[in-house]
Amino acid sequence: MDTLLFLRPARAVPLNRTLVGYVGSGDLEVMIDRTDGHQAEIHIRTSTQGSEARWQQLIERMEVDHPLPAMRMDIHDFAATPGVIRLRIEQALELALDNRGNTHD
Amino acid sequence: MNWCPHDLLWVTRTDLQCAPDDSDTLLPRWVRDGQGPVVVRRERVPTRGMIAVGVRGQQKSERQAAYIARRSVATGLTPYELAASRPWLRHPLRTSHPVLQTLADLAPRLDAKDLHWGITGSLGYEFATGESQLRPESDLDLIIRAPNPLTRCEAAALLTQLGNSTCRLDIQLETPDGAIALAEWAGRSPRVMIRTAEGPRLSAEPWQPATN
Structure with missing residues (x-):
């Protein structure tokens, strides 16, 4: 297991605590929690070794489409493909930012 | 074929x-x-x-x-043919490895439900080749053919009936359009991930083909 941390500038917005995804091969779990800071803190535990550059690239690409909220995001990755990772992070962000107050997807 | x-x-x-x-x-x-x-x-x-x-x-x-x-x-x-040949009964670690113990426990219960199920992942590969793949932390990866919709209640009931296993269990349901995780479908998430030949997508109705 590799542990990675990315800190990105972010905007403070209301957030729902969120947990999406699945603990299984080729999938991942994404948790979002509130934070007092003005950063997106992204903690990643991954079974794919040496994947830091790939995650960095993925996060940078995501930021282009979705400005990140200030949050703590925890990711447990079980060798998911980039397509699956992106889908799960988008699913988590959508629910975290949903102002109807849902806390789970 | x-x-x-x-x-x-x-x-x-x-x-x-x-x-x-x-x-x-x-x-x-x-x-x-x-x-x-x-x-x-x-x-x-x-x-x-x-x-x-x-x-x-x-x-x-x-x-x-x-x-x-x-x-x-x-x-x-196919994973289904592999399961039908019951290879775990002949495996040298059948009484000691949690994955094989779990499989031996689950197989008769899956059969009793008339489910068309198969063995995938590293264990399937090991059974098919005799090449040792199992590690202490290995999961048990199974697939269940699900041509007809399973309600979320039925999925939750099935998961409960399969009970507590001594290893991590990853069961995928093979719908006509792709595969979903039984545990995710049994859970509370309104939309679940379906892996299709066109890539993964989120769906609230995984037995319905994509509408775009």
């Missing part, structure tokens, strides 16, 4: 290609020289007669996506 994701195929290794219409570029040496079956991947291949496969090496990091012509397939084995 129409090969499906997770099927194991014995092929002529040197016929493997790195792209469906590129037979010139060489694949890594361990792929060409290796032995053992390749596994069918979930990817729609536009080129006629070509199948998307994955190749497993000796190391966990050795995984290679490749393509093979249907005519280069000597023989194949």
Whole structure:
């Protein structure tokens, strides 16, 4: 297991605590929690070794489409493909930012 | 034969290609020289007669996506055929490894429910080849054919009936459009991930084909 941390500038917005995804091969779990800071803190535990550059690239690409909220995001990755990772992070962000107050997807 | 994701195929290794219409570029040496079956991947291949496969090496990091012509397939084995031959009964670690103990416990219960189920993942590969793949922390990967919709209540009931296992259990439901995780469908998430030949998507109705 590799542990990675990315800190990105972010905007403070209301957030729902969120947990999406699945603990299984080729999938991942994404948790979002509130934070007092003005950063997106992204903690990643991954079974794919040496994947830091790939995650960095993925996060940078995501930021282009979705400005990140200030949050703590925890990711447990079980060798998911980039397509699956992106889908799960988008699913988590959508629910975290949903102002109807849902806390789970 | 129409090969499906997770099927194991014995092929002529040197016929493997790195792209469906590129037979010139060489694949890594361990792929060409290796032995053992390749596994069918979930990817729609536009080129006629070509199948998307994955190749497993000796190391966990050795995984290679490749393509093979249907005519280069000597023989194949589906996860369902593998389960029907009950290979866990003959495995030397059958009484000591949690994955094999769990499988021995689950098999009669799955059969009693008349479920069409199969063994995938590293254990399926080990049963098919005799090559040791199980590690202490291995999961048990199973697939259940689900041509007709299963309600979320039925999924939750099935998961409960299968009970507590001594290893991590990853059961995928194979719907006509792709695979979903039984545990996710049994859970509370309004939309679940379905892996299709066109890639993964989120769906609240995984038995309905995509509408776009």
